[in-house]
Amino acid sequence: MDLECGLRSTALRTSGSWIRRLFRAAYRVCLHRSQVVQLDPLEADRQIEDFPLGYPRYSALVASDTAFYICRPFSKTRARLLLLKQDKIAVLEERLTQTDDQEQSPLFLGMSRADSNPKRREILDELDIALRDYESDDYVERICRILKLTSPSRRDITSLSNWLNGTAALARDETRYLQNSTDLASLDPGDDSLISTVHGLVEDALIRFFKRFRKLSGHTRSRDAHVYLYSGALITRLSRLAISSLMGLLLVIPIAACYATQSVPIRLFIIFFANVALLTAMASFSYRRTFELFLAGATYSAVLVVVLSSSSSGSASQ
Structure with missing residues (x-):
């Protein structure tokens, strides 16, 4: 036997065994990962009905479409707190004015270092605290951001109400907020209202006249035959076609x-x-x-x- 050939053949057999071992190890790792993915429910594409009935399922419904992010801005409560904070400062301001008008020593009004009026100092301290409370946590700015939110469409409110009435997922007391349409805000910036309106009209027409609409591949978020959460491009294309036709007619x-x-x-x-x-x-x-x-x-x-x-x-x- 040739020594060199023997060494080469041994090296080949050794390298081949290492390759087989690496291949088997990689195969076992891939198999283990695939089993973990199949068994992990968080990685699966869960539909709305796969979540427990109650807030889990209702949250899944709200998360399925940004238009369902509807909440109460509590406008009356915010206005009440703002008015109370404002009035508290106004009362202290009036007391300060009266104290200045009744001051017997004009020197105290022209030189704060020499001011020894304890009543004025007390009012100023209270004003400082009231103003900090008025401006704390950017309260006024937060109200401005809330007021900039748009009102949700009647269609989205009705959709959520119908789903809650049909499934009884939540208690009535906790879904009553949808009944007060004057105190509801949408967190969805959304599209142009014309596009949203045409989009809704097209979807209603497809639901009413196209019987196979529910069977299209875009309905993957719910198994309920009465729930239409279409994610395909058909409605968008038809809406653009309708808007383009309308603009063309206007010209x-x-x-x-x-x-x-x-x-x-x-x-x-x-x-x-x-x-x-x-x-x-x-x-x-x-x-x-x-x-x-x-x-x-x-x-x-x-x-x-x-x-x-x-x-x-x-x-x-x-």
């Missing part, structure tokens, strides 16, 4: 109406009416500033005037 209909008449006053009236319709729709379905509405109306009028003037000059040249 085409006034132009077609102006083409149908040669009277300048009637054309001006058509342009005016089209602007009013557009601005009304924008003000109703979206939150726009006055300057933005004015700019949109001016741009829309300019487009109509340019199209009509170009068409008039083209017909005149012919």
Whole structure:
């Protein structure tokens, strides 16, 4: 036997055994991990009905769509506390004014270091504490943030109420907050209200007229046949198509109406009416500033005037 060949063959057998051992070890690790993933319920794609009935299931429903993040801002309570804090400071301010007006020594009012009036010092100390309480934890700023929250849509409130009434997941006393629609706020920044409205109309139409809508692959968050939590792209595409068609009609209909008449006053009236319709729709379905509405109306009028003037000059040249 050749010594060198023997050494090489032994090295090959040794390296081959190490490779087999590593492969077996890696296989056992992968098998163990796969078993852990299959047995771990937290890693599985759980549906709403997989959670225990009560707050776990209701929380899963709320977390399934950002539009369901609806809460009470407690506007009346916040206003009451704010008014009480404000009035406390106002009373102390009036007491300070009266003390200054009744001061017998003018020197005390012009030199705080020499001021020996104990009543004024006491009022100032109370004012300092009251103002710190008024501004503590950014109370006023937190109220401003709460007031900036938008109101939830009636559709989302009704959806949560219907689900709670149908499942009886929570006690009635703890779901009564949904009945007070004037004191509800949505934490979802959401899309443009026009998009949300059209999205809801399209979804209602699919639920009512498309019987196989519930069987589409986008309904993966709930097994309940009465729960529609669609996550596919069908509703979004149909909503965009509907909005695009509406915008196209707002541009085409006034132009077609102006083409149908040669009277300048009637054309001006058509342009005016089209602007009013557009601005009304924008003000109703979206939150726009006055300057933005004015700019949109001016741009829309300019487009109509340019199209009509170009068409008039083209017909005149012919």
